[in-house]
Amino acid sequence: MDMRNLSELMPMHLMVDRAGVMVSRGKTLAKVLGRASRLEDALIPADNLGHRIRFEELFSQLGGGKRVFLQLRHHRDVSLRGHGLHVSPDIAMLNLGFGIYLSAAVQKFGLTDSDFPPSDLAMEFLFLHEANRAALLELSRINTSLEGARQSAQILSITDPLTGLLNRRGFDVVFSRAFDARARNPFALVHLDLDHFKQVNDRFGHAAGDRVLVEVASVLASGVRSGDRVCRIGGDEFLILIFSERPKEDSMTVCTRMIHQIMSAKTCPCRITASMGVAVSDSRRVSRQQHLYEMADAALYQAKLAGKGRVVLWADPGS
Structure with missing residues (x-):
């Protein structure tokens, strides 16, 4: 048979002699093997488990339907598999394919449909x-x-669209988790209400009121640590969780500073003050989340009665 016809008919064939010299190769295999003249210059014989074997062992095993496995020596991510038989005592023919390595071979060697027979x-x-x-x-x-x-x-x-703070829904989730862990991670709940905020909307319009709320939100968010939480629950009311080993002392310090910063805010069209009520999670009366809300709300009411623009800490009546 003319070897050129064989190359076209079987583009992945390989004829090799007993010494390992490649006598003939298909046109596609020629692209893959390059100018190598000996099989072991380009290919590594292996068994079905991927263990290397000598070429002599491979040659002797050809025939009987036993599979052949060859790894490309210079392209370890591509392997060949197929079967072979002896056409004479000293010449063997292998018919090979890429198997699961087809995609890698096509990309690496630039193979096209014309490199495979029509029946493939x-x-x-x-x-x-x-x-x-x-x-x-x-x-x-x-x-x-x-x-x-x-x-x-x-x-x-869970986000308030105006201020970017947590909304009430988001705060309830955070507060519930904090309340369950209050024994090992104490905190203070702060209820804040802006004083006479309705007058801002009435005198300067709702756009001015929104600017005030955004400014106050910025003061509150920047006035707490990263682990604390600030929420706008609606209108001009805010809730804050301040986590601390000393929740009474630290929350009073933080709240006092915030009140002064709100009073000195420069973007507000008029002087704004805030009243705050604080309740701590380690109080003897606290058995439910609602109790802590009621305590902070009662403290806020006391701050309003005392003249506004101040912070009041809720205290147990029996303490």
């Missing part, structure tokens, strides 16, 4: 593989996008 479905399988990979990538992109949208929606659901 290798390229069809490759196209199917690439289409499947593209579909999986698109599905992954969609899932990532959906997850991002879900997280954004979740964040928006």
